[in-house]
Amino acid sequence: MPRLPKLAVWKFTSCDGCQLSLLDCEDELLALAGSVRIAHFLEASSAQTRGPYDLSLVEGSITTPADRERIQHVRRISRRLVTIGACATAGGIQALRNFADVEEFARAVYASPEIISTLERSTAIGDHVPVDFELRGCPVDKAQLFEVIRAFLAGRPPAVSAHSVCVECKRNGTVCVMVARGTPCLGPITHAGCGALCPRYARGCYGCFGPMETPNTTSLAAEWERRGVPRRDVLRVLRTFNAAAEPFRRESERHVD
């Protein structure tokens, strides 16, 4: 029997939701266990196998000096490194600190702020080490997560597209909420991947998957304002899970009064 590739799952600053997406794939997990050796996955098991690893899935952003050291180590012991989720690919919701004073946050939240060792900014894994593939989403879509693993095993590029959510809406036959209901929707500037979940339930897209390949944030923001969305709300909607993703960050800055 050939040696099974070794898979590791790493957590940095994050909520664990993306790792849970992997555990959530009940039907596929057995098949996965037959195709890879799950060598390091603390969320699932405390048993660990030493590296190096063939594929590392990295969840979470870099927010502490310890994170910054550890990611270098993880990169060194990983043949392929794939980041999963908005934290790992864009800094996550915790990147809201990038727009504020972290020390002030620490004083407001912790009884003894002096024992908190944290960085001023929350940054993506790709800002620190080379990344082989970034899988977007808050959380990632479990079908896409499996597709990335299947693609890795076959040595082919993953079938993950970087176009807008609108493409998924239209392929599904979903009626556009922005046009038919006047509901503000981030879909035109947001990376596909969720299958246009929110428009399917008559809601606008919240941008969980971050910026699409060529996001015209300025045009969409102007359109929202034309349709009566206050500037402040445009700012707030761009500052969620992917606040620090460059196109969203830049556009949000334009809406600071």
Next chain:
Amino acid sequence: MDEKTLRVVTRAALEPLPGLLRDRGFTVVGPTIREAAIVYDEIESLADLPIGWTDEQGPGGYRLRRRSDEALFGYNVGPHSWKGRFHPSDVLLFQAQRNGRDVEFTAPPTESPPVALFGARACDLAAVAIQDRVFLGSASIDPIYATRRRGAFVVAVHCTQAGGTCFCESMRTGPRATRGFDLALTELLGAGEHRFLVENASERGAEIADRLASRPASSEDLAAARAGVERARTSMGRKLDTDGIRDLLYRHAESEVWDAVAHRCLSCTNCTMVCPTCFCTTVEDVSDLSREHAERRRLWDSCFTLGFTHLGSGSVRTSTSSRYRHWITHKLASWHDQFGSSGCVGCGRCITWCPVGIDITEEVGRLREAEGSRAP
């Protein structure tokens, strides 16, 4: 159209029509209200139609509104076209299974029950004729389209009002359907009873029409039907001057108009996805965890994505201006060279369903203006 063969069917007497089609093995697909719009979906009976509703359309906007009557067809075209019926947005092309040293390929079954399009408008039938040319007209026939299209029955409806983004009059595709149907209805409201002028254009159309209680059309019925279509003709929400349009586009491979539209265009693909003639696809290959099984799917794609022109060295059309220019030039110019007609039938969907309301008729107007201002 031979006016002597036209019959009139009352609203009540039209009731059996969907059932008659179903009895003959058709899946009946027609307009119905879902998700705040009039979409095309399977219908059981006339009660599923958007009775007493209309649609208000403009650039980037669509709203359902109540009518003051109980019209069955008192609206224009919505977000769906018939394209999805014959050219599915996501379809399995083949599966492959490794068997020792061999690979076994299997194609999915292509059987598909014949469909009856119920309430197809002139612009959309012109679009079906264009897609027929694209998918069936050349040496390479698309088997998926061919299977689904084969034997389709068409109940056309001549438009008696035009929507805010309609311009079939400019494209000479409507508002009266002239071909591609088995039966055509003109809805007559207003003075007199709620009734339909019924025109049959095929043997199977006649067979079904014969089963509806009817009377010969009077000269008043005929006049009312003509007036209805005339009302649509004179109330087009948009106009497109098609004079020399192919060369106009070709003359403007370089133009500041493209840069201006690119400031607004989101490259979101909505215009291409809703267009009843756009046909482009991509294929996606996936393999399973065991690497023993693989499949290839075909999905709707759009010239507004980067992947559309992705080659070994990257994307060819990286700027939005080049993508918008490509789209409109194909629709209005190179389509003539490629398929012998315009690629635009004037349905107005790309205008209504563009989230930022970019208007193909306005953009052509801008090109003409740009040319006018440069002329000596």
